[in-house]
Amino acid sequence: MTTLPLSDPASGAQPPATPRRISRTPTGGDAVFAHTFRVIGASVLAVTGGIGVFLAYQSVPTLRHYGLSFFTEHQWDIGHDVLGIAAVLSGTVLIALVALVIAFPLAVATAIYITEYAPPRMRSTLVAATDLMAAIPSVVYGLWGVFLVMPHAAFFSLFVQRTFLPLLLHGTARTIVILVMVVGLIAGLGMRFGMRITGRLLWIPFGIAAAAAVSLLPLLTVVDADPNAAVPDMTRYTKSAFIAGVVVAMMVMPMACSVIRQVFSQTPEGEKEGALALGATKSGMVRTVVLPFGRGGVIGGTMLALGRALGETMAVVMIVSPDFVIKGRIFEIGSQSVASLIASQFAEAQGIQVSALLTAGFVLFVLTLIVNTLAAIVVSRSRSGADTA
């Protein structure tokens, strides 16, 4: 016979059992472990995050000396103590834009080729080749750009100028076209966000603005030289922002391509097969399934490439001839970017000029940080598949 345990009335004062307190706080050796690695993490944070803090701190004397005109002045005239970064900033953006205009279609097309068109056996080789392209040092690209690309690109610039110079608009016509473009843009944005119109109607104002912009494009081709001379002055066409942009495009293209390819390769197979089963051609499937799925990756990868293009130093230093003028004539000799300004002026800089260069570096830092952060947000959102409902 079993005896049930009976509660002893004599010892009824015993408190009820409570669960042991569980703590995730490490004790003993584990605490040492956690704190050691926390210190390591903090030191790395201090080093990497310290870059921005140091540059910001160092730019205080610059702003005290030159005031806010440092951002609007375009000259970098050490002799007269007139320093400003307006021209280098515009040059930075111009070179980066040229690079993006070239790199973006190539990156998207290469990514589509690798994920959709390439023979499966070649795929990993092509991916490795693209990654290798990203690993080639920028000084090697600079060498390639100066000695191989530059002569050919100069002839291309000459050809473009010869072709488009007759289409150039002057005086009143140019003003009218610029007005049309601005009005079209404002009307389009107003319709989109003010009147909340979506769909086909939007094409009209934006189309007008785009057409005006295209008719302004020959403005980029002006070079202060006669393109139809018997012996054209080729030195006017070398060392331009366009050539630097071509070489920078080669450097940033693989980076954008690898991000875009990764997003494209995550396209659900079922949706692709569904499109094909409904009778779509391969290009139709790419247009209606792969591209919409990877839209976030395309935007994010392009912005990463933009961030890299803004900070690219060596190619610009080696190719471009320094010129401190705000201009949009990409085929003409002379331009300058913030990074190349720093690299080329640092050896001779003294006193206040050093801190002016550091301020320029800080501006570049903020610019790339904003672009890269936005890119990271866009890419991480696109990975979650939120774009495809």
Next chain:
Amino acid sequence: MTALLDPIDGTPAAPVRQISTALPTKDTSVRPVPRATLGGLPLENHFLTWGARFAALAMAWIITQRLLPWHGPGWFVVVFALCNVLLLAVGTAVFDTNVAVSDRVAQWTVSSAAVFVYVALGSVIVYVLHKGWPALHHANFFTHDMSGVSSKDPLTQGGITHAIAGSAVQLGIASAISLPLGIGTAVFMNEVGGTFAKIVRTVVEAMTALPDILAGLFIYTVWIIAFGLPKSGLAAALAISVMMLPIIARTSDVVLRVVPGTLREASLALGASRWATVWNVVLPTARSGLGTALILAIARGVGETAPVLITSGNSPFLHLNPGSGVMSSLPLFIFDGARSGEDLQVQRAFGAAAVLLVLVVALFATARYLARPASNKPSLLRRLRHALAGSLRSVRSTVARRTPSVTAEEAS
């Protein structure tokens, strides 16, 4: 068929009952229909592809050489490509719909863009190796430095020992600094965690895309302006390590994240401390991935030019002490040579660039080899050993087979 149709006729068919089973006989009167292939394209598409290519070649030749004054290989390629797509579109339109035409054109656009990209990549490699060869094939290029060699001296004098040694010293110091710190940060982000780890991760990820010149500026302001120390190889190494640190930390973070949690839990459940778990379980599991992280960072660091340009100058002689004096390195040598304007210096720069390029490709290939997915295929070494054993066995067996006959001959 008949069984289904019969009730519709209204006359219920009498159930046919056969006593014996009739074996199916092969009907030889029906010729087998060839099965349609699903993967390949129809013959006319192949014909169109190749026909358009040949026709475009011919048209490009006629246009560039006979009709228009566009000489040169560049124009030929451009005209060839345009003719090719035009012929493809027209040819497809002959026997197919507009949708097929746009599909063809889209395929052509995508493929030719990819071809353009890979040709450009190939041109970088081939051009640098080609232009570097005159300098490369002299042995003194690797064993001498440039001390006492003027920029006009022939390529049989002078070399890049100092640049290679400088790069090696700087990378050694940079790796020694950034490897423990980078992996330590990755361990912190993965094994300790918390809000602070998230902040560190965000900052480190943002810093991976930092423009390289800013790393140089940072070390310059801290090391040279704030501490008042001179430009040196050590400063350059520090600048490189600032570039390498986020790369190592981020790549190792990804690698450590995929170490199975069950391994950690098993180790902790066995009573190991967290330190012992990381040291004996987590890090060894991720060893090859950590190696990849280091190699990728070195491949990036070896080509960093801008930070080195600011923090260290170029010197023509072999200099191994990182603490004092300017120290040359491969990228600096290339940069100076390219700017010098002297033909021979430019050739030396191309030689150094070829060395750098080969180095980067080798590092890159090693990293990919280490990071390759585990395959079921036996390793190269084992396959070689297997093949060797197999051939040995066959040799032995032939010897064994021959031996009795020899003895038989001797016996007779």
